[in-house]
Amino acid sequence: MTTGVANAEDGYDLWLRYGQPGAAAISVPQSSPTLAVAAAELRRGLPRASHPIVLERATAPEVSALGLKLGTLGGEGYAVRQVRLAGRAVTLVTGNSDVAILYGAFALIRHAHTGGSVDTATLTSAPRIKLRMLDHWDNLDGSIERGYAGQSLWDWWTLPDFRDPRYVDYARANASIGINGTVLNNVNAKPDSLTAPYIAKAAALADIFRPYGIKVYLSARFSAPIEIGGLKTADPLDPQVAAWWKAKADEIYRAIPDFGGFLVKANSEGQPGPRDYHRSHADGANMMAAAVAPHGGIIMWRAFVYAETNAEDRAKQAYSEFKPLDGTFANNVILQVKNGAIDFQPREPFHPLFGAMPKTPLMMEFQITKEYLGFATHLAYLAPLFKETLDSDTYERGPGSTVARVIDGSIEGHKLTGIAGVANIGRDRDWSGSTFNQANWYAFGRLAWDPSLSSEGIAREWAEQTLGTDPKVVDTSVAMMQGSREAVVDYMTPLGLAHQMSTSGHYGPAPWIADLKRPEWNPVYYNRADAKGIGFDRTATGSDAVSQYAPPLAKIFADPTLTPERDLLWFHHVAWDRKMASGRTLWAELIAHYDRGIAYVTGMRARWDGLKPLVDAERWQKTATYLAIQEREARWWRDASLAYWMSLNHLPLPAGEAAPEHDLDWYKGQTFPFAPGQGK
Amino acid sequence: MTTGVANAEDGYDLWLRYGQPGAAAISVPQSSPTLAVAAAELRRGLPRASHPIVLERATAPEVSALGLKLGTLGGEGYAVRQVRLAGRAVTLVTGNSDVAILYGAFALIRHAHTGGSVDTATLTSAPRIKLRMLDHWDNLDGSIERGYAGQSLWDWWTLPDFRDPRYVDYARANASIGINGTVLNNVNAKPDSLTAPYIAKAAALADIFRPYGIKVYLSARFSAPIEIGGLKTADPLDPQVAAWWKAKADEIYRAIPDFGGFLVKANSEGQPGPRDYHRSHADGANMMAAAVAPHGGIIMWRAFVYAETNAEDRAKQAYSEFKPLDGTFANNVILQVKNGAIDFQPREPFHPLFGAMPKTPLMMEFQITKEYLGFATHLAYLAPLFKETLDSDTYERGPGSTVARVIDGSIEGHKLTGIAGVANIGRDRDWSGSTFNQANWYAFGRLAWDPSLSSEGIAREWAEQTLGTDPKVVDTSVAMMQGSREAVVDYMTPLGLAHQMSTSGHYGPAPWIADLKRPEWNPVYYNRADAKGIGFDRTATGSDAVSQYAPPLAKIFADPTLTPERDLLWFHHVAWDRKMASGRTLWAELIAHYDRGIAYVTGMRARWDGLKPLVDAERWQKTATYLAIQEREARWWRDASLAYWMSLNHLPLPAGEAAPEHDLDWYKGQTFPFAPGQGK
Numbered sequence A, B: 001m002t003t004g005v006a007n008a009e010d011g012y013d014l015w016l017r018y019g020q021p022g023a024a025a026i027s028v029p030q031s032s033p034t035l036a037v038a039a040a041e042l043r044r045g046l047p048r049a050s051h052p053i054v055l056e057r058a059t060a061p062e063v064s065a066l067g068l069k070l071g072t073l074g075g076e077g078y079a080v081r082q083v084r085l086a087g088r089a090v091t092l093v094t095g096n097s098d099v100a101i102l103y104g105a106f107a108l109i110r111h112a113h114t115g116g117s118v119d120t121a122t123l124t125s126a127p128r129i130k131l132r133m134l135d136h137w138d139n140l141d142g143s144i145e146r147g148y149a150g151q152s153l154w155d156w157w158t159l160p161d162f163r164d165p166r167y168v169d170y171a172r173a174n175a176s177i178g179i180n181g182t183v184l185n186n187v188n189a190k191p192d193s194l195t196a197p198y199i200a201k202a203a204a205l206a207d208i209f210r211p212y213g214i215k216v217y218l219s220a221r222f223s224a225p226i227e228i229g230g231l232k233t234a235d236p237l238d239p240q241v242a243a244w245w246k247a248k249a250d251e252i253y254r255a256i257p258d259f260g261g262f263l264v265k266a267n268s269e270g271q272p273g274p275r276d277y278h279r280s281h282a283d284g285a286n287m288m289a290a291a292v293a294p295h296g297g298i299i300m301w302r303a304f305v306y307a308e309t310n311a312e313d314r315a316k317q318a319y320s321e322f323k324p325l326d327g328t329f330a331n332n333v334i335l336q337v338k339n340g341a342i343d344f345q346p347r348e349p350f351h352p353l354f355g356a357m358p359k360t361p362l363m364m365e366f367q368i369t370k371e372y373l374g375f376a377t378h379l380a381y382l383a384p385l386f387k388e389t390l391d392s393d394t395y396e397r398g399p400g401s402t403v404a405r406v407i408d409g410s411i412e413g414h415k416l417t418g419i420a421g422v423a424n425i426g427r428d429r430d431w432s433g434s435t436f437n438q439a440n441w442y443a444f445g446r447l448a449w450d451p452s453l454s455s456e457g458i459a460r461e462w463a464e465q466t467l468g469t470d471p472k473v474v475d476t477s478v479a480m481m482q483g484s485r486e487a488v489v490d491y492m493t494p495l496g497l498a499h500q501m502s503t504s505g506h507y508g509p510a511p512w513i514a515d516l517k518r519p520e521w522n523p524v525y526y527n528r529a530d531a532k533g534i535g536f537d538r539t540a541t542g543s544d545a546v547s548q549y550a551p552p553l554a555k556i557f558a559d560p561t562l563t564p565e566r567d568l569l570w571f572h573h574v575a576w577d578r579k580m581a582s583g584r585t586l587w588a589e590l591i592a593h594y595d596r597g598i599a600y601v602t603g604m605r606a607r608w609d610g611l612k613p614l615v616d617a618e619r620w621q622k623t624a625t626y627l628a629i630q631e632r633e634a635r636w637w638r639d640a641s642l643a644y645w646m647s648l649n650h651l652p653l654p655a656g657e658a659a660p661e662h663d664l665d666w667y668k669g670q671t672f673p674f675a676p677g678q679g680k
Helices: A033-045 A098-113 A165-176 A196-212 A239-255 A281-295 A314-325 A383-390 A403-407 A435-449 A455-467 A471-482 A484-492 A523-527 A551-558 A565-571 A586-609 A617-649 A664-668 B033-045 B098-113 B165-176 B196-212 B239-255 B281-295 B314-325 B383-390 B403-407 B435-449 B455-467 B471-482 B484-492 B523-527 B551-558 B565-571 B586-610 B617-649 B664-668
Strands: A053-055 A078-085 A088-095 A123-125 A131-135 A181-183 A215-219 A261-264 A298-302 A333-338 A362-367 A418-422 B053-055 B078-085 B088-095 B123-125 B131-135 B181-183 B215-219 B261-264 B298-302 B333-338 B362-367 B418-422
Touching (some): A033 A053, A033 A098, A053 A098, A098 A123, A131 A298, A196 A215, A196 A239, A239 A281, A281 A333, A333 A418, A362 A383, A383 A403, A383 A435, A383 A484, A418 A435, A455 A471, A471 A586, A484 A586, A617 A664, B033 B053, B033 B196, B098 B455, B131 B298, B131 B435, B281 B298, B281 B314, B281 B333, B333 B418, B383 B403, B435 B617, B471 B484, B484 B617, B617 B664
Parallel strands (some): A131 A181, A261 A298, A333 A362, B131 B181, B131 B418, B298 B333, B333 B362
Antiparallel strands (some): A078 A088, B078 B088
């Protein structure tokens, strides 16, 4: 408790491990709550500085008199410059708003903790995306859907009275990476979150987050006018319904003047929505948008829909539903689209809606929490996944129309732009369930600020701040991280397979499951494996999902000889004996991927073992233990998958390949009713 | 995060706030895992010591040669003495076992941190009760039934692989107050907890706890032979069932050689049990006892039963069911009886089974978590509640047959003795949801060791260790604590009222509830309020529950003029205009109690405000916030209760009494579907 080294290194400090403060002299000519926290942060976090640090807006006379060439900082960009003010050499942190200066302060701290000198720092950066959001799938009872790091950080029960100091640390961590919005509650929303007591609770959090430039948003249940409003309908074209939402928005804005707006999951997985009244998603979104518009609020309307009654390929349904609505949304509506068309798999081709709705602002929804990637105990650095999607070319306006350029608005000139990450944050001491999971929160924030940053660069700066600057620690950690997500793809769902996880918990392999009520809930729906082959034919001979992509891409995805092998089984049903680029059959290639995934984890274990003398005992041991779990579970994935495929194809294993450790029935018998993350 | 004072004072250290270690020289001639942790604890926790500290068993030749008069230490008692060993003046910590020495080490640390000198310490103590248990109502999904301090401490998902350092701190805290057993899972048990994977998880915890003298126990679901054993029955007289439990016990003992045994909730609130097969509780308990007996295990069989089909006063049913079974239990069965006959109310008369089953060892079940006392946010120091029960005289063998002497076995010479507390521990940083809740964990452990300790003495030593030795801080804290539980009785359920809390959550007032399926789930069942009076007639003209007490007590409880006023409405239906000892009518007296309870909380707030300069900011602020919540809710209890009573008795309020703030319908409209502690 009090003494040991252990508790000093329990991960609570995240990447803000400041060590001894350097007693920098901080000057804030025009104070404000935001500049006060920026100054406090510099006092705590800046190791050494020869010159005083001055925090001042670029519009202040003495700063504008300097005639600095700051470029286009916009409202949130920052600049750090070495200048002379009133005859003194100072380090100036500036920008066009107080929060821009706060971002600059954090950038300067990051610079100092990643080997840079404060005294020579010249930094300039502005965010490319306006809304940089964390979506918390946190329930009002404290559980978190797909959360693997303990209970919800929000102690709804003691709010608004008790303001846990941890809420401030949450805001600090987010501001340090540029996140400027947080959706407090699960998209599977309870109407209670819109009642007066919960508005007061959200307002308390908003008050705490405000100095850090973070706006609060709420997930809204579409049928709330019935459930808490006493109306008979939630029909978006009913004037009473519209009036109810308007009054509700007014009520919220009275408590939270800078409330961000609503996130809505409608007509998806059992949630109510405008389709219940034979209205379109645009009808629903626009009605709610009108309620928040007078206050400057927005509606983030999710495109993640698929219907029980719709036999169309699940991968196609969102596009089919939303593309015809392009151009019909109010200008304070932004459509929130998951990175892929299914659901946060280890790998998915980018969602075909990106590039297909030029007249509608689209925001990205990534999942930071690892619902389908082994939960908190598997090390999988997700920046490569995020980057893979962001860098994908949609061909919306010809080559170079990347997803990143769709969501940053640059292709079509949209001003309302956004990116959301489903948070991996809970009340566990280390916030995210493991040290390396913290890197995914960090990487999401950094990429939300600037999608052009590299995975490796982010990994490196994260490791330097989190694990120390010893080059062996940093190089080894970065090397482990960089291939880790591909390893998960390899040992879980290689070559374009998807959604092979067990039911409900989404934990562990279950490619054989075929008996769930809705066809698209079953792994067999996705693998379509049989005696002859495996994979989902999404070409014209199958579901024709390829036609939802721009013609240059559709042509590639329609042809198995052109489709990248990593996506092969996503788009094609392929014979087991098809020859792959390696010269191996598909069957042998599949096995090689499983093996490669396991080997990667084995390699991570060895690398991490080598860091034992260089990393504090507590974080080292937890990571080492988790890597051992991951290696065991990677083998389980391979063996269970092979046992099932072999029951269909009756093919022998290639020479030297170990048979699955158990028979298929054993794997089928593994059940995990208490898998975490199944909060209602 | 890193720097501020705040995180140094987040409550994690509990009462083990050692500060700077004193570098005492510790000598351990014969080492063992337990003595190693005792030595480590002294090195960390002992502030200053002139002499070396020697940890050695009383049976070691050099210790026995000293001819110390140690009294009857038994297996777990300790002695600390200033002696000369090999010519050196040393402080000797000794006992008849290693764990006894560990207890001595913690006693010496406590002595040093409560104003005592190490160099002159002469301490001797032995526990009066053998099994000193924490019962965790923790579910396998991480939720805790009636838990108000976050998720379960046990991360079942990552066990047995990951051994959270916090498990060690849990063991340290418990060992420091003499707790020697922990039931890991909820009495409403899932059969899964008895499967191989969960046995391995329990074994990992047992390995961690073993050096600290803490045995692991499991709650067992009576129907497990069906659910996980594949049998068609759980009939305790079926040889296959008995064989299944024997094999299961053998399996557990292979993994946990010192496994303590099973806790069983049978035929209670929907749990399966021997009555499902028309067998007695003794049949069930003895069958399971036979399974663990070869390994030295025990069965703790709960007496908390009441049946849906039984119209008898709920307060009578446990006695009716179990008393006839006295003398029929195997000798490794102990009957676990709640302190009162209903369910952990702010006040209950002691359970009539105490003193009524001389041939059966009875253990006490207290609730440390405050299910019915306002959850974590109400300050209620429970030692006075525990003491009130322990000091109650059962008259089992005439005057002086206190409950404490029933459960310590001294009245009937039982060797198997025990006391259990339902834990208030969760994964929240401060373990118990608030600083003062930690005192209830502490007080339970201290009273389990020695029921004769005083509430005030325990409060004082807890405060000195937890909040520092400043006399103003200690005196004020102790003064706040001492009356705090009576305040809860006053503002919630004065004068013998009970179970007036709202349904399911047990949070807030709901004396009007009358529509629940089972009569005894309704508050009106307990208050029986009507136009003429209030209270439950448990005399011969009513349920005659008084006859379950020994004659001298039965006579007192049968007579409203003899019954202590604090229990009046528990035993009697009393007219609103009855004159009380104060000269007031019952109606006025009831109101005076509500008011007194509120005033006490107001007083606590004022006292705590006075400590602001003397207590660290983080713990001070949280406590201050919680006291404000408590004061508001105390008023709510008064007002809601009065609104309901007045709807029945139509009596005016005494002069000067404020009317309820809202009308009765408003209070009835308050619902809290997300109240914590409702884990399945």
